[in-house]
Amino acid sequence: MNTTPRPLLCFGSPEMTDALPLELARHGRVVHDITASDDCVALPKQQDFSVGLVHLDESQLDPATLRRYLESLNELNRGGNQVKWVALVSNAAVASPPIARMITTYFYDYHTLPVDAERLSITLGHAYGMARIGCHSVRQAADRAMQFGMVGRSPGMRQLFGAIQKVGAIGLSVMIRGESGTGKELTAQAIHRLSPRADGPFVAVNCAALPKELIQTELFGHEKGSFTGADRRRVGRIEAAQNGTLFLDEIGDLPLDLQVNLLRFLQEKTIDRIGGSGPIALDVRVIAATHVDLEKAVEEGRFREDLYYQLNVLHLEMPALRERGEDIELLATHFLRETARAIRPNVKGFSEQALNAITTHPWPGNVREMINRIQRAVVMCEGDLIRPRDPGLDQDTPNCTLMRLAEARAKAEREVIETTLSAVSNNVSKAARRLDISRVTLYRLLEQHAIDWQKKGAG
Ligand SMILES: Nc1ncnc2c1ncn2[C@@H]1O[C@H](COP(=O)(O)OP(=O)(O)OP(=O)(O)O)[C@@H](O)[C@H]1O
Ligand SMILES: [Mg+2]
Structure with a gap:
C-alpha cells in the first residue's frame, strides 16, 4: 500500500468530513475539507488535486447543486488534467436514478457507506494511479501540441513532428504534400517557429486564390507609376518575408510564366519589382505546399521540372486523418474544447455513444470536416454532453x-x-x-x- 501523503480533496457534509480525515490519515493522506462553496473555489488553486472524494448526500445537497460544484472544480484543473472523483454514497442513494446517472457521468468510482477505510484506500489508490497515467499522457500530448501547434500522437504525426524538428533547423526549401485540410499550413508555421528565422515574418500566399493577373505584383511588388493604376509603390509578399519564411500554398496552381520568376528568385536570391530599377537582395526561406500530384503536373508540362527540384529539396508528407486512428479522439476533444470555450462553455464533452460514433466514423482525410461537425455539434447540443445526432453521425452509412x-x-x-x-x-x-x-x-x-x-x- 502506498503511504506517501497525497492531497485529497474532500467535499461533503460536515459529519462525513469530520469522520474521514482520521480514517484516511492512517493511510498516509492529507485531507482537505470543503463544505462551503468559497473554499471549493479557493483550495484547488493552492494545490494540484488529482483525486477528489465527494459525499453525495441527497438530503444535504440536491444533484443540480452538486453538479455545479463538480463542474466548477473541473474548470479549475490546470494543464487539461482531470480530477478523478470518487463518490461516497449510501445504498439508497445509488438506487436513486439522478444520483446513479451523476455517478456514471462524472465519477471514476464510488464507495458505499459506511466507510471501510481499507477498501476506500484501495479505491483511492487506483484513482491516483489513473490520474497519474491520464495526466501524463494529456500533458505529453499538450506539450507537443504547444511546441508544434498541432494535436496528435499517432505514429504518422510523431514521424511528422520529428521531421519538422529536423527541417526547421536547416534553411533549405521544403515541399509539404498532403490532402486538403490535413494541416499543411500548420506544419509550415511549425517549421518556421522552430527555425532560426522564428523572429522574422511568416508570410502565407495561396497561389490558387489569387487572380492570375495579380500574382506577379502580389509576389514581387511594383514601383509607383509602373503601370496604369499603380499610384503608389507596393512591396510584394516575397519582400515582406525578408529574414523570415514565405509559404506558397497550392504551388501547383502558379502560372508557368510566374514559375520562371520564382525559380530565378530561388536561384539568385533577388527579386525585381515591376518597374523597379534593379534587383533587390533578399534572405527568405520558401516552404511550398500542394495537394496535387506535382510529378504528374511536371510530366504533363504544367509545372517546370527545374522549379520542382528547386522546391523539393526537403519534403514532408501529411498523414490523412483516416490514417491517424488514435488522434481522432484527441482532435475531436481539442476542437470541442475550443468551440465550447468560444460559444457554449456549458458543453462539457461527448457522451460515450457520441465518442464511439466519432471514433468509428470513416473520416475521409480532412480535419476541416471534423471541425465543422464538432462546431455543429456544440451548437445543436441540448445538455452538457454531445449526443451522436449533434454532429450528424447517427444517420451516416459508415463503412x-x-x-x-x-x-x-x-x-x-x-x-x-x-x-x-x-x-x-x-x-x-x-x-x-x-x-x-x-x-x-x-x-x-x-x-x-x-x-x-x-x-x-x-x-
Ligand atoms: N493536427 C492538428 N491539430 C489541430 N488542428 C489541426 C490539425 N490539423 C489541422 N488542423 C486544423 O484544420 C484546419 C486545416 O488545417 P490547414 O489549413 O493547416 O490544412 P491545409 O492542409 O493547409 O488545408 P488546405 O489544403 O485546405 O489548404 C485548420 O483550422 C487547422 O487549425
Ligand atoms: Mg492550406
Missing part, C-alpha cells in the same frame, strides 16, 4: 465492415451483461466483479445498452 463489427460487439456485450446480471440475481457489484470491470463502467454500459437492471432487482 460496412466497421458497422457490422460495431453491431456485433454491442450485441455480444449486451448479452454477456444480461446473462451475468441474471446469474447473480441482478447484483451489480457481483456482476461487475464477474465481468472484471468497475461498477462505474458497468453502470455506464447498463445505461448505454438501456438495460433496466433496477426493474429486475437492486444490486
Whole structure:
C-alpha cells in the first residue's frame, strides 16, 4: 500500500468530513475539507488535486447543486488534467436514478457507506494511479501540441513532428504534400517557429486564390507609376518575408510564366519589382505546399521540372486523418474544447455513444470536416454532453465492415451483461466483479445498452 501523503480533496457534509480525515490519515493522506462553496473555489488553486472524494448526500445537497460544484472544480484543473472523483454514497442513494446517472457521468468510482477505510484506500489508490497515467499522457500530448501547434500522437504525426524538428533547423526549401485540410499550413508555421528565422515574418500566399493577373505584383511588388493604376509603390509578399519564411500554398496552381520568376528568385536570391530599377537582395526561406500530384503536373508540362527540384529539396508528407486512428479522439476533444470555450462553455464533452460514433466514423482525410461537425455539434447540443445526432453521425452509412463489427460487439456485450446480471440475481457489484470491470463502467454500459437492471432487482 502506498503511504506517501497525497492531497485529497474532500467535499461533503460536515459529519462525513469530520469522520474521514482520521480514517484516511492512517493511510498516509492529507485531507482537505470543503463544505462551503468559497473554499471549493479557493483550495484547488493552492494545490494540484488529482483525486477528489465527494459525499453525495441527497438530503444535504440536491444533484443540480452538486453538479455545479463538480463542474466548477473541473474548470479549475490546470494543464487539461482531470480530477478523478470518487463518490461516497449510501445504498439508497445509488438506487436513486439522478444520483446513479451523476455517478456514471462524472465519477471514476464510488464507495458505499459506511466507510471501510481499507477498501476506500484501495479505491483511492487506483484513482491516483489513473490520474497519474491520464495526466501524463494529456500533458505529453499538450506539450507537443504547444511546441508544434498541432494535436496528435499517432505514429504518422510523431514521424511528422520529428521531421519538422529536423527541417526547421536547416534553411533549405521544403515541399509539404498532403490532402486538403490535413494541416499543411500548420506544419509550415511549425517549421518556421522552430527555425532560426522564428523572429522574422511568416508570410502565407495561396497561389490558387489569387487572380492570375495579380500574382506577379502580389509576389514581387511594383514601383509607383509602373503601370496604369499603380499610384503608389507596393512591396510584394516575397519582400515582406525578408529574414523570415514565405509559404506558397497550392504551388501547383502558379502560372508557368510566374514559375520562371520564382525559380530565378530561388536561384539568385533577388527579386525585381515591376518597374523597379534593379534587383533587390533578399534572405527568405520558401516552404511550398500542394495537394496535387506535382510529378504528374511536371510530366504533363504544367509545372517546370527545374522549379520542382528547386522546391523539393526537403519534403514532408501529411498523414490523412483516416490514417491517424488514435488522434481522432484527441482532435475531436481539442476542437470541442475550443468551440465550447468560444460559444457554449456549458458543453462539457461527448457522451460515450457520441465518442464511439466519432471514433468509428470513416473520416475521409480532412480535419476541416471534423471541425465543422464538432462546431455543429456544440451548437445543436441540448445538455452538457454531445449526443451522436449533434454532429450528424447517427444517420451516416459508415463503412460496412466497421458497422457490422460495431453491431456485433454491442450485441455480444449486451448479452454477456444480461446473462451475468441474471446469474447473480441482478447484483451489480457481483456482476461487475464477474465481468472484471468497475461498477462505474458497468453502470455506464447498463445505461448505454438501456438495460433496466433496477426493474429486475437492486444490486
Ligand atoms: N493536427 C492538428 N491539430 C489541430 N488542428 C489541426 C490539425 N490539423 C489541422 N488542423 C486544423 O484544420 C484546419 C486545416 O488545417 P490547414 O489549413 O493547416 O490544412 P491545409 O492542409 O493547409 O488545408 P488546405 O489544403 O485546405 O489548404 C485548420 O483550422 C487547422 O487549425
Ligand atoms: Mg492550406
